[in-house]
Amino acid sequence: MFYSIGIDISKDDFKACILEYNPVEQTERVRSSRKFNNTQAELPKFVSWVTKWESKQPAPVRITMEATGVYYERVALHLFDNHPEWALSVVLPSQARRFNESEGFKNKTDRIDARGLALMGARKKLQLWRGIKPYWSELRQLTRTRGALVEQRTQLKNQLHALNYSAYAIKDTRKIVQQTIAALDKQITKLEKLITRHLDSDPEIEEKVDKLKSIPSIGLITISTVLAETLGFEYFTSRSQLISYAGYDIVVKESGKHKGKRKMSKQGNARIRAAMYMPVGNILSHKRQPYYNYYDRLVSRHGIKMKANVALQKKLLCLMYHLWKKNEAFDAALALRPAGLSASAVSPKGDTGVDTTIPELEMAFFED
Numbered sequence: 001m002f003y004s005i006g007i008d009i010s011k012d013d014f015k016a017c018i019l020e021y022n023p024v025e026q027t028e029r030v031r032s033s034r035k036f037n038n039t040q041a042e043l044p045k046f047v048s049w050v051t052k053w054e055s056k057q058p059a060p061v062r063i064t065m066e067a068t069g070v071y072y073e074r075v076a077l078h079l080f081d082n083h084p085e086w087a088l089s090v091v092l093p094s095q096a097r098r099f100n101e102s103e104g105f106k107n108k109t110d111r112i113d114a115r116g117l118a119l120m121g122a123r124k125k126l127q128l129w130r131g132i133k134p135y136w137s138e139l140r141q142l143t144r145t146r147g148a149l150v151e152q153r154t155q156l157k158n159q160l161h162a163l164n165y166s167a168y169a170i171k172d173t174r175k176i177v178q179q180t181i182a183a184l185d186k187q188i189t190k191l192e193k194l195i196t197r198h199l200d201s202d203p204e205i206e207e208k209v210d211k212l213k214s215i216p217s218i219g220l221i222t223i224s225t226v227l228a229e230t231l232g233f234e235y236f237t238s239r240s241q242l243i244s245y246a247g248y249d250i251v252v253k254e255s256g257k258h259k260g261k262r263k264m265s266k267q268g269n270a271r272i273r274a275a276m277y278m279p280v281g282n283i284l285s286h287k288r289q290p291y292y293n294y295y296d297r298l299v300s301r302h303g304i305k306m307k308a309n310v311a312l313q314k315k316l317l318c319l320m321y322h323l324w325k326k327n328e329a330f331d332a333a334l335a336l337r338p339a340g341l342s343a344s345a346v347s348p349k350g351d352t353g354v355d356t357t358i359p360e361l362e363m364a365f366f367e368d
Contacts, residue, residue, distance in 0.1 A: 246272040
């Protein structure tokens with residue numbers, strides 16, 4: 001017997017459910033449910049509540065929580081740092097939702113979600129959470145803040161374009177938009193300097209970043225974004241894991257006589273895909289080798305430019321992973337060879353059987 005505790009977290013509070021589970025008989029019993037404020041001061045109360053039930057009948061404790069934005073981090077880090085004897089797992093919201101659906105939970109409330117997480121932790125063999133290194137968390141804050149400001153600037157530039165061609169544009173309105181764009185430019189430049197300073201603060205990482213810069217068309221923003229979203233590739237052990245996490249993996253839906261189309265899942269980190277789009281655009285605009293020939297070869301094969309564009313994004317991402325893990329600089333002579341990155345490793349036909357066993361805990365940190 002062991003205790004499985006599910007925690008459903010929101011911005012202001014979190015609901016917890018203690019489940020007593022017997023793995024031999026495969027029976028479960030809800031022992032208690034309670035609501036706590038999502039504050040640092042409330043966490044000792046949660047720990048006391050769990051300890052009270054644990055002391056009544058000593059048994060191992062497993063805690064499963066859902067990664068909801070950044071709201072789960074305070075609870076997860078507190079439990080990770082202060083209670084290593086408790087097995088802690090963090091799962092993606094999509095994983096928790098699919099599990100609840102498979103269990104036949106038709107309603108959705110915080111209390112039901114907490115029970116579902118407790119049941120999920122009891123029945124499934126979940127990976128243990130291994131914490132968040134402050135270095136990567138800080139880099140992620142910098143890159144995501146910059147990305148948000150760039151999106152705002154793009155919206156304002158589109159608005160300014162509309163004002164410039166409007167028959168009834170107000171001069172003061174145009175001036176305000178221009179001033180806002182100028183202010184955003186300054187803040188984005190400041191963030192880029194902070195990102196550079198942060199990467200240079202660790203000599204080992206600085207050296208590896210310099211080697212990634214040797215890849216044609218790969219710049220500092222792409223590198224910093226990919227590293228921030230993957231925690232420096234720390235928890236990845238294969239390219240197929242990375243491909244799946246970024247959403248570049250291929251999915252097929254077939255049933256009986258129905259043969260569905262093969263398509264990219266896009267069930268992954270959209271920030272990585274956005275970061276890889278820009279260097280590919282640069283390669284295609286300037287026909288940079290050796291990758292432009294690879295792109296041209298794919299287009300001539302199936303005639304779909306966007307499909308070839310995505311394949312090239314995936315190839316560059318895998319190359320970054322390979323060079324980072326090997327601590328090597330770019331070598332054009334080896335870049336497209338099997339010893340470096342084989343075409344089959346990233347081509348659509350080579351995506352069946354993708355290894356998606358990235359620990360749920362790390363996956364949870366990567367996502368919003």
